[in-house]
Amino acid sequence: MQGQFTGKSVIITGAGKGIGRACAAELARRGARVIAMARTQSDLDSLSAETGSTSIAVDLLDTSAARSAMQAAGTCDFLVNCAGTNVLERVVDMTDAGYEAVVGINLRAALICAQEFARARIAAGGGGAILNVTSIAGHRGFEEHMCYAASKAGLEGATRVMARELGPHGIRVNAVAPTVTMTELAAAAWSEPAKKDPMMVRHPIGRFAEVDDVARSIIMLLGDDAPMITGAVLPVDGGFLAV
Template sequence: MTSQDFSGKSVLVTGAGKGIGRAVAIMLASRGAKVVALSRSEADLKSLEAEIGSRSIAVDLSDAAATREAAIAAMPVDYLVNCAGTTTLDSFVDVSAEDFDHLMAVNTRAPMIVSQEYARSRIGMNAAGSIVNVSSASATTGFADHAAYCASKGALDAMSRVMANELGRKGIRVNCVNPTITLTDMARKAWSDPEKAAPMMARMPLGRFIETDEVAEVVLFLLSERAAMVNGISMPVDSGFAIN
């Protein structure tokens, strides 16, 4: 199998309704995979299902019990992409405990729960596997007004390294992809003002923000057997943002 061919493989993608998750799901389907799509929005899932024939499971990933139930229902699958995420915009002194807990639940605890059920399924079948967690450049950068988001993504990176260490011994690789500003529909609107975008663009050596398909390509590579000896990394997809 190459990164171009996922024929006969099944992949669970969380956050598949929008943005990077949707791009990942569509690209996987275009390369032969059977996609199991998790999203909070039933409308988004129905739209994706109509486009690629995915199997849909609607779930609020901030609910731990519902997340575990959905993950169990999705099994067995060959691969897992944890892509769902959320954010808030608050200064450090203003972020509420409720918002902090919500971001940790969706961005860190949900990937843990889904990955636990995936790992149990693969280990139970004595089968190898691959997990890609979609993290963020925020995991290692102190973006102002993103305290809870940065904390949740930093925790996801740290947890992924532990997962890679423990699950790698069972034949399950775990890696992160860490994009910076990625042009989802929401991001295109948020960064459409050139004056607002200029300070961030100045930190992009390649001179532009990232397209969702460019993140998806890296996700598929890390899932695939072409990355058979890649385990425990956090790969920037960021135009060189991390070197500034």
């Protein structure tokens, strides 16, 4: 709905690619002022040219840089924690570097961004919403996804705690748990037919998700049509978790 978010501002992490970029484009189309965070300046530049977004280049693995970036973004109405990464490692092959990268970006950075957002909202009188992007990998055991699954399941638990503690300030906090979504990250993990085909047949809807499918679900949870939804994790999975 064009103009639905006119006068509202949203911080989107991981906005340079994939789901985050789709969210930025759609929210801008609906009138929001988008503050886009990503590590790659060229991605931010192209997004800004397309949508008019404000760019903040930041490596969220650096905790001090993450806090500084959130403070530079200022007080906004919404936060979409979309930044994510994966390192495909089997349990017996897990490395310290892989763990630090995956848990550091997917979980720790999301908590820091949410904390800084909440502090600013509370100082401004409350209100607003946080949306955390998790994954069905937090609900099912996929090979080579141990750290990824731990980070996403952890973020879902944190989402419920945030909803409990921030609700009295009028801040809603929800999560979406997408299935395999056609991003560069997913292509690397699910390109082999031996992995892709058995996964595909477990989706009653008959396909994996597109980035716009997830973006529209995120926007639904941010908007005025979801005033009583908080602490929820919405599967955006084509029925995968239902069967």
